[in-house]
Amino acid sequence: MIKTRVNICGVEFKNPVIAASGTFGFGREYSDFFPLSKLGGISTKGLTLEKREGNKGIRIYETTGGLLNSIGLQNPGIDGFIREELPYLEKQDTVIIANVGGSTIEEYVKAVERLNETSIHMIELNISCPNVKEGGMAFGIKAETAYEVVSQVKKVCKKPLIVKLSPNAENIVHMAESCVKAGADGLSLVNTFSGMAIDIRLRKPVFDNIIAGLSGPCIKPIALRMVYEVSKAVNVPIIGIGGIMNYEDALEFIMAGAWAVQVGSGNFINPYISLEIIEGIESFMLEEGIEGLDQIRGVV
């Protein structure tokens, strides 16, 4: 009997494939394709305390093997989420991870406090958002800044707390260690890479914000390396993210030390991608006589 289930910080996932934040909305669009209960879990679109409209101008730009996005946390706000999306998600029999963003520590803390009282299973703290108080530099760049926000959030957080790391961190291993010291129960990585594109005819950046976030298979080798390094350095569960497009990719992350994976941009080009990955992992385990994920987790 093959067991793809995995327990992360006390939360039981029926399989290790989770929809990545910002690529799955609140699940509704995908439920046209398949029952969401098939997924290990869903990480919601990044939520902020207040509703946000997101960025102006071009929001999506294709690159070789990936895409740059500058959505800018368009979301209904925590209250809108609780009112309009959560009741629907609750019924789906899958793990609900609330992905939380913010521009100040207070904003993060308040958002988490509101979520404490809801049925979500886990919080994923997105520390890649620009920190308005520190002039736009993301919380996720310097280990000390991250320590600050994570420890403040941890003080109030009543749900298992996953911190989502940015690959733009100065040192991904120090960052991970710092977040764990600050109280993170688990880590997920990576978020998008800071990237850029220029419209040479207009002689202007493609994005109003100049810099946008790179995702997709193009980033996979770097993301995998980071997951590998972090998994050797910390003792909390890790969720691997970055360019996962098939079961082989997912298994690479698991062998590098990930307890579960998140699939992001891949959902856009194939809404069934997570199901195919789940099936692929199962067949691989069957073929290779692997009974549980723990037998291959971190073997590399």
Next chain:
Amino acid sequence: MIKTRVNICGVEFKNPVIAASGTFGFGREYSDFFPLSKLGGISTKGLTLEKREGNKGIRIYETTGGLLNSIGLQNPGIDGFIREELPYLEKQDTVIIANVGGSTIEEYVKAVERLNETSIHMIELNISCPNVKEGGMAFGIKAETAYEVVSQVKKVCKKPLIVKLSPNAENIVHMAESCVKAGADGLSLVNTFSGMAIDIRLRKPVFDNIIAGLSGPCIKPIALRMVYEVSKAVNVPIIGIGGIMNYEDALEFIMAGAWAVQVGSGNFINPYISLEIIEGIESFMLEEGIEGLDQIRGVV
């Protein structure tokens, strides 16, 4: 009259397209395809004081939109270069940039001293090599370590000194500033990103060294962003590198602030790629009424 020529640290390039180190050998293989004099310049395969055989095991692994390499500085050593390759390169009427690697500061210094007495036009210091004294961590990660090696090299270097930055630097802008402070006459960026791949059947890393270097169009958006940020921060000429596959890419780097570009992995899939880029830049300038590269350099 369109002028694609550019003067970088006193060295005149007939056009802004340079072959990137490690992707062009010492030019011989490409001279089967076209006269090397068509190029702005050639950066040699990374040279170390002593001859090196390079890494064992798999050296090349394709990824989406790029490749991982673990060649490991296979090169004939400075003396071998001077004896066997330089006489040939000297005759090619193009700028010769000696790319220099090393595992200790002494090794870098000695290599540069040997090159001082030769006809090469410029030195490109590759500080991404692992620093054996510091346990394998590359010189190019921490700004302080880079400062140390660059300032020591600068003391003896009689050629214009370009420092080639690693995108794995903790903070690319601080790194750039630090190298300039240490005496770099110019900067080139980026080198390859640390990446990884796992063979899931063997349950082992693909590369003997575990980590390898990622290059190709997959990295372009990140490389471009780094060139943009660095060009805003320092006042020395910058050479843009990373995933350049066509003239549009090259122009993006120039508009982001690069004085010239280097083309790397692209040479592998199209040996004529640099010539096509040069022609493309010229046509673009003609169409848009641009007379010299300075009119568009850093316009973004």
Next chain:
Amino acid sequence: MKGYRRTTVKSNVEIATNIYEMKISYPYAFLGCPGQFYMLKGWKAMDPFLARPISIADVEENTLSFLYEVRGKGTYLMSKLREGDSLELLGPLGKGFDTNVKGNIAIVAGGIGIAPMIYLLKSLNSRVDFYCGFRDQAYYIDKIKEYAKDIFISTESGSLGHKGFITDIFKAEKYNVVFTCGPLPMMKKVWDLCKGKKVYMSMENRMACGFGACLGCSIQTKDGMKRVCKEGPVFSGEEVFFCD
């Protein structure tokens, strides 16, 4: 909905410079309306990474037609498909035109904006005036003539019909309902000429998913951000040009 389906190209013909009509076999129950679109992927690997949104141009038994202009890499690769090649597509997607309208109706199309309009024209129960503007070469004219009450043509080059823009000769006052698709400035002009009337316009934006998940295609509307792929691509004039 099914995910991406693999089908086969029946024909793919350049009907004017850089304008192609592609027919594909579609042996599935077809439930699409005019104004809806498909995400098309006419390549087997991950470059281009994203599929491309293309409107339904026409529907026949077991066959879908697309009309597209070669603009960049994706449409270039599409143009290289030959009979028998395979193609993946997802759809029909989005909210199409409201065909349940009454009164005097006009369609105003600019350039490749004509693509979704033939199927619309065929689906409208009343007879409709069709205005189409081109840069130089006109296409699909015969097909339009078959179904339209009257056809008005303009070309910027003057090679056919009125020399200039289609909005120069568009008689807004004659109509109660106007459907338009084309460059944004053209649609804006139509809207300006039609204030007070029912104007439906098909919007474009870069898309990653095409089914509402990425928020990449959102545009500002009177009622907040709306996704072109889900709440659109057809919007009313008021929704889009609410700032005036």
Next chain:
Amino acid sequence: MKGYRRTTVKSNVEIATNIYEMKISYPYAFLGCPGQFYMLKGWKAMDPFLARPISIADVEENTLSFLYEVRGKGTYLMSKLREGDSLELLGPLGKGFDTNVKGNIAIVAGGIGIAPMIYLLKSLNSRVDFYCGFRDQAYYIDKIKEYAKDIFISTESGSLGHKGFITDIFKAEKYNVVFTCGPLPMMKKVWDLCKGKKVYMSMENRMACGFGACLGCSIQTKDGMKRVCKEGPVFSGEEVFFCD
């Protein structure tokens, strides 16, 4: 040398499970020798990023043949090419077999290692014994029979010829010169059986450029690192198995 040239597929046929023979039009002066190879790119965009090395299987007037096995993404995409599709290729590359040899000659090929051996067989002036081992299905046998003095076949499944490995029935003592291509363990076995004789073996390695620039394909040899694409792919047994 020219860079990548665009040519057209004439035919692409599956001659055994997962084994394809592709013929392409080659309207250029052909200067290749047996054992040389081409870098092939049968896709239009940058995924796969690298071209794939494939040996020259045969040469006819204005036509090149390749024989290949579908292993991964690249060869899979190649297998989907149809008549009239275009293909880019660079070559001929590398150092081929030395055909200027005398004495009793044998060719020992394992699996798809047969690919470069037909052209070699046709090019050798003396008559040659041909040993070929397959896993299950044999292919290209008729073609070999046309040119070989004698043919010896083995299959691991026993479906044809000797059941087992080709090296089981290879009579090394009969020959002065041996050419071999196939899995490394097979070639090693041939070398062990042939010590003292002239053994030429065609090596494989992952390649980025195929023309000597990247050093990605270098292997350790008796005389230091050598590039499979430039100093090879054909090496002598001593060069490769120098450690023994």
